Every structure is written in structure tokens, then in C-alpha cells.
Amino acid sequence: MNRKWLIRRILSSLGVLAAVLVLNFVLFRIMPGDAISTIIDPSFSPEAKALLRELYGLDKPMLEQFFIYMKQMLTFNFGLSFLSRRPVWQELLSRLPSTLILMSVSMVLSSILGIWLGIKAALNRGKFVETLVLRLGAVATSFPGFFVQLVLLMLLARTFAIFPLRGSLSVPPPTGTFAIILDYAWHMTLPVLSLTLMGFGGWALYVRNLMVRVLGEDYVLMARARGLTEKRIVYGHAFRTILPPILTILLMSVPGLVSGAVITESVFSLYGVGTFLLEAVSGHDYPSAGAAFYLLALITIISNFFADIVYGLVDPRVRIEGRNR
């Protein structure tokens, strides 16, 4: 792989990270009042107020605050939560796996389903299958995600009580590791299913368009002339050609996926980073809100970076010039 290109990607990711950090710092300093005004009681003595300000480092000059903040963010030392008075990082760490599982599983499922349907549609041009996939894709992408999830929740958890109404685990949780895993999977099925349903449409439409174009190329005709099997033509030749653009879409879908995960967690009351962010924001718990936002942005940046790297590995045409928009 091109080393210059790699350095460029790293620098660009660091740039986004720096922007997120600065944004996060600025946001929580330009609001009315200061960050601890929500936990200061009017009955506190001036000494207590000063002590609290010192504890959260608000008595120092802005520039120093900024450096302290940067250090905190880069070492994942986010301080104490206003609401639970526990270290924010502990809370976040216990919630992170759930969010990552939700995002990755639904991403993998929706891309596989979408790609499969897209290829099917492209192979059956003008037939019923194609119309069906196109219609389904258009419907799936144009519905607001949380509405679809609410309807699914109402149907499958209330009317037909197949799935649980809320939570990541039953209350009280079952005993035994296997039973807990099973219970967790049962609670995660509907969220993952709904995120998959919402995500596959875009994939199907996109892959179908790419595939239709590629199947008209000369080398596919050549492959046909060589008498290769249809499977080999489709997956060995045509699909390999459209793999890089698919990875680009993967890269571009991550921010949307993070947003989707946040709202999915709220709909299904899952124990995750999204619900943590929501609780923090609505409870004016600024250290937690800032940390949760930073973590979600970090997930995006890291996955974007990896998607870029994979893109570089798959697409031999990657050059420095080629990456310029």
C-alpha cells in the first residue's frame, strides 16, 4: 500500500478527531451559566462552591482548561458524572459492548441482505424480483427509523408478545452464563432486526445500480464467452469489481449507523452508550454528555479510518491523486 496515502489518511482522521475535541470543548463552554451550575445548590457556602469549581477545574484560565481537557479526553479520564457521582469512563465502558454489538451485527446483516438482494435484482432485470427489490428498498429507506421500530415494538412485543418490551436483560436476570447470553440475544433480536430492515434498502438499491453497470462491461461478456459458470461470473468477476465502491458506502454509512443506534437504544430502552447520552443530556450531566458524544464520534472516526485502509487494500487504483475529491 502507498505509504504517503496511509499517512494522509491518518492525518485526516486526526484532523477530524481534533475538530471533534475542539467542538466538544467549545460547546460546553459557550452555554449559558457554567457546567457545574446544575449541581450547585443556592444554599451552598461560597467555600463549597469554590471547592466544586476547583474540583471541575473551572477556576483556571481558559487555555489551561483546554489543555487539561485535552489530556483528559486523550487518556479517557472523563471525571465524575453529576448524576451517579461515579467515574464516567466506568459507566461508558460497561455500556460500550452493547452498542458495538448492536451496530456491527446490524451493519453486517443489512449489508449482506442488501448486497444479496441487489445482485438478485441486477440479475433479474425487468422481472418481478427487480421491481420488488426496488420498491422494498425505496420504502425501507424513506421510512423514519424510529417509527418503524415503534410499530414493530407494538406489534411484536405488545400485540403478539414474542419479544420483550424493553431492556437489555430480563429483570431479574437469569442465572448461568448460557441463559444470560440467550436472554440477551432474545432482547437484542428486535433492535438488530429493525436496524437491519432500515439499513438494507440503501444497500440493495446501490448494489443493484453498480451491478447493472458492471454486468454490461466487456469483460463480463468475455467471461461468458469463456463459458464460466454464472456464479463465477457474478461473484468472481462482477462483484469483485464493485467491492471498492461498496466499501466507500460502508465508510459513509457509519455516522448514520451511530445515529440509528442511539435512537434504537432509546426505543428499546437498551443499556448502551446512546441511552447514556440521552440520560446525560436530559439530566444536564455535562461531563457524561461530553464523554458519550466524544466516544460515539471516536467510534465513527476509527471505523472510517479502517474502512479507508480496507479500501486501500482492495482497490489497487488508490493513489494520492485518486483520493482527492
Place this chain on the structure above:
Amino acid sequence: MISLLKRKSIIAFIAICFIGAFLPMLLDGHPADTVGAPFARPIFWNSNLPALVEMDISTKETSFEWRKNPPAIFSLSGTVKANPTSEVKIVWHTPNKDFVLATLIGQSLYWINMDGRDMIFKQALNLPLIGKSVEALFPSKGKYSITIDGAENCELKLYLPGQRQGLLGTDQRGRDVFRMLIYGIRTSLIVGISATIIACILGLGFGLIAGYTGGLTDALIMRTVDILLSIPTLPILMVLAGIWGKGLWQLVLILSIFSWMGTARSVRSLVLTVRESPWVEGLKALGAKKSYILRRHLVPETAPILLANIALGVPGVILSEAALAFLGLSDPRLISWGRMLHEAHAFGAFTEGAWWLLLPPGIGIVILCLIFMDTGRYLEELIDPRLGSGKNV
């Protein structure tokens, strides 16, 4: 202009604007008013459930037939005038049993305010304290009457909200869902259109500057666009809504700050192509100033793109607004579709199985978004006829 009306979505767009603007004026009362029992079903739902019954009681005896299930709430309010020395007895006759609702003596004017859900009311009537008192007060179908003995004059109102109310039922506070739905159109349209227009103006400005100036400014603006596009939108919107407050206009501002990037990109690419065209060079040769070329030639050139961008951008903004409101990050006093979904989710619509709280706002959002999408596509096709055959690429 008339040819625009050929597309159905344009007609639908105009219709929905009219509905959003004028229908609230025709509906009497404010959407926040309580009109009936909580979680009352839509009126057409099940005719065995009772609808709202209101009765003025001014005579000594008022009787009526009850042929349905018990109502949701039993309430009696008003005034009774009587001679202070005589005893006034208000009695509720059911087919099975009579209840003495009140025995009044010693005053010339009594204010009556009874509600079947009150503990004191249940205690006075020896009803079970837990559970619904209406089931005891309406034990079976048949003839019911209310008698007031010993009163000179009474102006009472028997108010029996049923389990069916309004076109689309009521929510957890007994508010009319249909009325809220109509008011919600207004919020969605205001937020959607104004945020998109602000975003488009921002995008136009940045896109023009980036495209026409080039160099460092261009790089800076485009990097900012890239960064903003790679930050997950919903978390940052949540943080901003939490910090800056939840009012309507704050929401509009927050949403517009994070939706100008697409417009900036397309304006920039257009400016880049137009900048090199011979007629711009000709203008330069004629000694036209930069600002003149920008204002008189480049801005009009981008107008069609902008128009389509506004129409295509509105659904995204409406969805973001609905998502924020659904998460509870909007003004609680402001009725919007997202807020309705939030309240349905947070206040027990799921345990009640109250689908009528869920489907109307959600379907409203979908329809509004589809209208704007189709309008936007139509405008795009008008600008660039090649897109017209886009259905079969």
C-alpha cells in the same frame, strides 16, 4: 406555472400547507385541552364502548337508558340551591342498587364537584378504594336515573367521558389526538422549511465562497464540510439541544447548522464549472467586479439547484426534528409529531396497546417526507431533464 400542478405531489404539498395553516383555526379549543378520558379509543372503533355523554340536570329527576359498557369516568359538577333548613339528597339510581351521592344541609348554595376517581368519593359511597368506581356505579345495562330531593334549583352537569372519543382517540392526558395531529403539521412545516432555507443560505454562501475564491479558503471550507459530514449527526444534535435549550427557534438553528453541507458541495461544484466558462471570462475582461459576477450571474445560476435542494432537504430536517422530539429533547408545550411519539413511548401507550397514538403521527411524518421528496425530484427533473429517465438506469 400551471404545468407544475400535473405532479400530484405538488398538489398534495399545497393541500398540506393549507391544512397546516388553516385547519387549526377551524378546530375549536387548544390541542392541550383535556377533552375526555385517557387512552380513549377512536370513535369508530367499537360501538359497544360508550362515547362521551354529557347531561344537564336541572329537574328533580333525570333518567336515561344505558345500553353499553360503563363509561371511563363518572363526574358530576355544578351548583345546587336550597333552603338552608331542608335536607338535599342527591341519589344515583342504578338497576340494581341506589347510591346516595350526597346529603346536603345547612347552606343555601352548594358547589358540587364529584369525580368517580376520588378516594373521598369512593369512601363516602363505600366503594372499593382500589379499582374503578364506574364499574360499581354502572353495574348493568338498563335504566339509570339521578334524583335531587329537596332542592329549589339545581344546575348540575353529569359528565361521562367514554372509552371512545374523537376521530383518533385521546392520549394519556385525555387530549384529542386528531387535534394534536393537525397542529403537528404546522410545527413540522415551520421547522422543516425554515431550517432548510437557513441551511441553504449558509450552503449557498459557503459554496460560492469556496468555489469562487479557491485556494486556502476553499480547502478550509471543504475540510469543514468533510469533518461535519463524518461526525454522527444525532448525538451532536442531542448535545446541542440539551445545552442550548429546546425552544422552536433554537431547534431550527441547531438543525440548520448541521444540514448545509450538501448544498455547499453542490453549489461549489457548479461554481467551479461556471467560473471557467467563456462568458464569465468575458465579464472579467469587461472589467466586472468579483462581487458583481457573484451577485448577478453566479447566484441566479445556482437558483434551480437551491430550489431542489430545499425541497429535498426538508424531509431530512423533519426527520431529525422528529427524532429529537421523540427523544424528549423538544419543548414540551410545543405539539409536534415527534413529541406525540415520545409521549406515546414514554407514557404507557405500549402497555395500553394504544396504536392510535402511534400510527397517526408516524404516518404523518412519512407522508410529509414523501411529498417533499417527490416535489424535490420533480424540481430536479425540471432542471435536468436527463434525470427524468432515472427510473431505469
